[in-house]
Amino acid sequence: MTLFEMSDTARQLYELLEAGEIDEQTVLDTMESIGASEKLESYVYIQKQLEAEAAAFKAEIDRMTERKKSIENQIERMKCAQLEFMQATGQRKASAGTFTLTMRENKSVRVVDENAIPEAFVVEKPAVYQPDKKAILAALKAGESVPGCEIETSFSVSAR
Numbered sequence: 001m002t003l004f005e006m007s008d009t010a011r012q013l014y015e016l017l018e019a020g021e022i023d024e025q026t027v028l029d030t031m032e033s034i035g036a037s038e039k040l041e042s043y044v045y046i047q048k049q050l051e052a053e054a055a056a057f058k059a060e061i062d063r064m065t066e067r068k069k070s071i072e073n074q075i076e077r078m079k080c081a082q083l084e085f086m087q088a089t090g091q092r093k094a095s096a097g098t099f100t101l102t103m104r105e106n107k108s109v110r111v112v113d114e115n116a117i118p119e120a121f122v123v124e125k126p127a128v129y130q131p132d133k134k135a136i137l138a139a140l141k142a143g144e145s146v147p148g149c150e151i152e153t154s155f156s157v158s159a160r
Contacts, residue, residue, distance in 0.1 A: 003043060006036050 001009075013030055016022045031037075086094060086103045094101045111117070136149050 001034055001039070003039050006031075006034055006039060009034060010036070 010031060013022070013027045017024060017027050082101060083103065086092070086101065092103045131149075136146050137151070139146050140149065140151050
């Protein structure tokens with residue numbers, strides 16, 4: 001029997017218990033007979049194994065991200081050394097075996113004083129719409145009505 005099926009059985013048993021049709025011992029005995037405790041335990045074992053696997057993946061991702069950053073830094077240092085060489089020798093184009101290096105000139109804008117820029121060169125972006133959920137929750141808890149909002153209740157289980 002799956003945990004899902006056990007949940008359905010447990011729900012039905014507790015409805016019978018609340019209705020007074022069965023006693024608490026019958027509920028406990030039935031849950032024990034279908035192996036609910038063992039099934040929950042095996043789910044927790046699998047959950048813990050998956051959590052460990054996810055943590056191992058995260059550690060590997062972090063390690064690889066650091067390695068990638070190191071390689072990108074090495075690439076940037078090599079490009080700088082090539083540029084410095086070409087500038088020092090006054091070359092705009094250089095042959096290097098099967099490669100040809102070309103020094104390019106790139107132009108970009110650096111803003112020195114934003115306030116001095118004429119309005120014709122300014123683009124205004126509207127503020128990003130985002131509800132303040134903390135304020136809404138506080139208002140709803142205080143008994144206020146907030147149109148389009150309601151309190152949602154959820155549950156979670158933690159195993160240590």
